[in-house]
Amino acid sequence: MCGRYVSTRSPEDLVRHFGVTRWRPEEALEPSWNVAPTDDVWAVLERVPREARGRDGDAARPFRELLPLRWGLVPSWAKDVRTGARFINARVETVHEKPAFRRAFVKRRCLLPADGFYEWQRIEAGDGGRTRKQPYFIHPEDDGVMALAGLYEYWRDPEVERDDDPAAWLTTCTIITTEATDAAGRVHPRMPLALSPDRYDDWLDPGHQDPAGLLELLGPPAGGHLDARPVSPAVNSVRNNGPQLLEPVRPPGS
Numbered sequence: 001m002c003g004r005y006v007s008t009r010s011p012e013d014l015v016r017h018f019g020v021t022r023w024r025p026e027e028a029l030e031p032s033w034n035v036a037p038t039d040d041v042w043a044v045l046e047r048v049p050r051e052a053r054g055r056d057g058d059a060a061r062p063f064r065e066l067l068p069l070r071w072g073l074v075p076s077w078a079k080d081v082r083t084g085a086r087f088i089n090a091r092v093e094t095v096h097e098k099p100a101f102r103r104a105f106v107k108r109r110c111l112l113p114a115d116g117f118y119e120w121q122r123i124e125a126g127d128g129g130r131t132r133k134q135p136y137f138i139h140p141e142d143d144g145v146m147a148l149a150g151l152y153e154y155w156r157d158p159e160v161e162r163d164d165d166p167a168a169w170l171t172t173c174t175i176i177t178t179e180a181t182d183a184a185g186r187v188h189p190r191m192p193l194a195l196s197p198d199r200y201d202d203w204l205d206p207g208h209q210d211p212a213g214l215l216e217l218l219g220p221p222a223g224g225h226l227d228a229r230p231v232s233p234a235v236n237s238v239r240n241n242g243p244q245l246l247e248p249v250r251p252p253g254s
Contacts, residue, residue, distance in 0.1 A: 001089045002148075002175050003193040004235065005035045005117035006137070006246070007042060009145065014066055014113050017145055018200065019042045023066035033245045035114075036238040037088045040068040043173055045110040045152060046204045062206055069110070073174035074155040075100045081155065082169045083141045084172050090151060092178045092218050094195055096211045101174065104151040110173060111200065112148040115139060116233055119180075119188035119228075135235050136187045137246055146194045149176040149203065149218060175220065183228035193218055 008031035015023055035041055046062040072084030090101045116139025123132050140146060152173040160168035180191040195203055199217050202208055229248045234240045 001190050002117050002119075002177055003037065003088065005148075005192070006033050006115040006139075007022070007031070007035050007113060008033065008115055008243075009113060011042070011066055014042060014044070014145075016223045018064065018066070018113070018147075020044060020064050022049075022063040026066055029068050032241060033243055034235055034238060034241045035071070035146065037072045037085060037215065039071055040060070041071045042113050043067055043069045043110040043150065043152060044113065044200075044204065046146075046206055047108075048079065048206075064204065067171070069152055069171050069173040071175075072172055073100065073151060073153050074170060074172045076103075076153060076155060078155060081157070081170060087174050089177045089192075092176050092215075095151070095176055096215060098225075100104060101151055104153045105214065107206060108152045108154075109206075110150045110152045110202055111195065111204065112150045112173065112175060114146040114148050114192070114194075115143070116146065117148075117192055118231075119184060119191065120161045121187045135231050135233060136228045138184045138187065138191070138226055139229045141225055141227045146192075147197070148192045149195050151176070178218070178220065181220065181226075183226045187228055191195060 002235040011028055029040055029042060044066055046064050048060055048062050071088060073087040074081050074084040087100050095101045096105050116137055118135050118136050118137055123134050125131060149164060151175050153173055155170045157168055157170060176193045177190045178193040182187055184191040205219050230251050231246060232249055235245045
């Protein structure tokens with residue numbers, strides 16, 4: 001699974017990297033070295049603006065946007081926003097089949113920019129003592145942007161009366177995970193699925209709705225490009241944040 005990650009790049013950098021054509025500077029998020037479920041996170045997606053929906057011609061073309069979304073997908077049919085806590089990840093093997101994800105998989109896909117992610121390795125105590133978990137920060141060797149494949153969904157709050165009230169709608173997201181490879185595989189069997197730049201356009205295109213073709217974009221990630229280093233257990237607490245969380249510590253057993 002992917003339960004924590006790092007996202008510190010500025011929105012201006014993300015706009016340039018992903019070719020974003022629409023974003024609102026007033027919606028800027030603070031850098032985070034400990035992104036956790038239910039946090040607002042950056043997402044890149046393509047959609048037709050609300051004011052242009054239902055029109056013909058050029059006005060109906062989708063824009064590529066950079067938006068803050070809440071991490072933890074709340075399906076449109078959910079009765080309560082707390083449902084999102086169960087859906088922070090979607091397995092690539094079943095994402096096209098599961099009721100919570102299959103509609104978004106066809107119509108609402110996104111990319112979640114990250115510097116890297118955390119995973120925890122179980123460390124067995126040699127003296128029969130308590131097993132502990134050692135956190136690792138896993139990131140590209142070249143420190144490039146990771147574009148995590150994701151889905152997003154709209155949820156209508158039944159407590160808000162008017163549809164045109166901004167408070168009536170919550171937009172949430174999930175991260176697609178796959179079998180871990182390379183350095184990540186030595187730490188944990190699962191990892192977030194990152195897409196290479198040559199796949200951004202096809203993944204984000206809302207007109208691409210063929211499940212088989214979309215699954216082909218989510219093939220096994222290339223190995224040999226990730227690095228993993230042990231970091232402080234301070235990352236275990238969502239209250240802790242800052243670049244000090246990425247500082248390496250002595251590897252377990254060394």
